[in-house]
Amino acid sequence: MAVEVRGLDIAVHEASGNRIPIVRDISFAIPRGEVLALIGESGSGKTTIALALMGYSRFGADIAADVIRVGDMRIDKMSRSELTRVRGRRVSYIAQSAASGFNPSRTILSQVIEPLLVHRLADRKTAEARAVELFASLALPSPETIGSRYPHQVSGGQLQRVMVAMALITEPELVILDEPTTALDVTTQVEVLKTIKLAMKQSGATAIYVSHDLAVVAQVADRIAVLKDGTMCEEGSVEQILNAPASEYTRSLMAAAQPEARPDAQAAPDNVLTVSSITAGYGRIRDGMPAKPVLRDVSFSIRRGAALGVIGESGSGKSTLARVIAGLLPAAQGDVMLGDEVLPRAMARRSREQLRRVQIVFQHADTALNPAQTVREILARPLAFYHGLKGPAADARVAELLDLIQLPTDVLARRSSELSGGQKQRVNLARALAAEPDVLICDEVTSALDTVVAAAILDLIDDLRRNLGIATIFISHDISNAHAFCDDLLVLYAGSVVELVSRARFSEGLHHPYTRLLVDSVPEMDTGWLARRSAADAPAIARDAISPALCPFLPRCSQAIVGACDTEWPPRRERDGQSILCHRDWGELRPSGHGVQGRTTVMS
Structure with missing residues (x-):
């Protein structure tokens, strides 16, 4: 096993001397190259457990375990100086908010190559070449030059992928992903999930994926451990957890992830x-x-x-x-x-x-x-x-x-x-x-x-x-x-x-192509959803990339009409309870990525 945890306990010591347990008797194992998802509400202990595999706990807390093993390393037996040499080299961490994880005064490239330089694994020229390779593999735009930008000069989704590059650059044995897509919108989340899944497969790294979203982890994880109040409710394969959960708590998480429509409000007629x-x-x-x-x-x-x-x-x-x-x-x-x-x-x-x-x-x-x-x-x-x-x-x-x-x-x-x-x-x-x-x-x-x-x-x-x-x-x-x-x-x-x-x-399903893109980008609790997801949906582009006199969605639209969408602003079409800003008539609207039949040619 690449990772083994047995009998993990983490407690906080109060000023009064009381020892308050926050994680109790956690055990699991992860085969090399597989991804274990830690699922649960805020306060369930997900991040606390994941960080324990780096030998880290918050101030005032202590870690006790029978075994915490990563590869040939006994994390629970290491000194502080030994752990410092492990963190960022053999065990890396991808934070929830990439924006807060980067120094705004330094270029992206200088920060991505820092782990290689700090751990003396490569010289600067070799490190920079390795970073460019990772940028390309993670589908970042202009991989040769994007490193010269500062964090604020790239989008949130791009910066999250840059953080993945920084975590993988030392070829670690274990990668901890802590809610890496929670702050992203659904279309960006899809792209980041694709790149994370591909990067994990190419690197062969073992991973722990911390999340509260079962639909998201269903796309990237091999197994799921469900946590509540610092204890493990159940652990199993993704298919077993999604299709036959043993815990009532797991079923409640699944129910919360699939909101039921509320009845229409009895609103007053006046605006x-x-x-x-x-x-x-x-x-x-x-x-x-x-x-x-x-x-x-x-x-x-x-x-x-x-x-x-x-x-x-x-x-x-x-x-x-x-x-x-x-x-x-x-x-x-x-x-x-x-x-x-x-x-x-x-x-x-x-x-x-x-x-x-x-x-x-x-x-x-x-x-x-x-x-x-x-x-x-x-x-x-x-x-x-x-x-x-x-x-x-x-x-x-x-x-x-x-x-x-x-x-x-x-x-x-x-x-x-x-x-x-x-x-x-x-x-x-x-x-x-x-x-x-x-x-x-x-x-x-x-x-x-x-x-x-x-x-x-x-x-x-x-x-x-x-x-x-x-x-x-x-x-x-x-x-x-x-x-x-x-x-x-x-x-x-x-x-x-x-x-x-x-x-x-x-609910009738005829929508503007952009609305359809948003609908299609919501992850489903189905392990095959991401694989089926159309690769035709392009990431967002800069607003000034097209004329302001044209539909802003034109560069991403699979249903654009030659001679209309590329020449003039779209009309607003109205019908009972719905209006869309689109050149296509109601009868011509189709789900994005499907064949479109209409009065004119679909733009390539």
């Missing part, structure tokens, strides 16, 4: 929010157009108590749209209306009442919540600002808010660092609800959460918007969750609304 012909971006505005445009002619409306899903890949303009509605980014053209009232474009010009009525729940609760304040202080501030509540009246309302978000009162004295990810996001939500808004913008609020916690947060938001009549804008790159949660779906691509569709019409 509480109307967005009309919004154009917005960054830089100086000239003739109504920003120097760096992001949104182009975006329009929609939402009724009181209804939920609108805004979906699209990273860079499509979803968060920019949220900022425009909230006034954080003034629009260059167009209006945002609350009822019959046109809101000032800039937040600084909006009244306190206008600010109160539109609230945002930000994606990352860690950065949205003040780490120096307690939960009581975080929730009391908007109560004082918007409603003038202080003292006992504020305390009573804080208690009501905690009840709304289903948190116990003992969290009031805690700071955000003392809360779990799900608890932080609930507090983040409660702070927005404290204003008693008419419109609630949820910006990727579940993207950093595991499936079980994310499902609970979605259920909570759904209940609240129905019971309180709040119009909800749900921004996400997860089309399956948006479809289950929302009454209508708005699909953004390169800042343009390419489709607006009711949930009822969505």
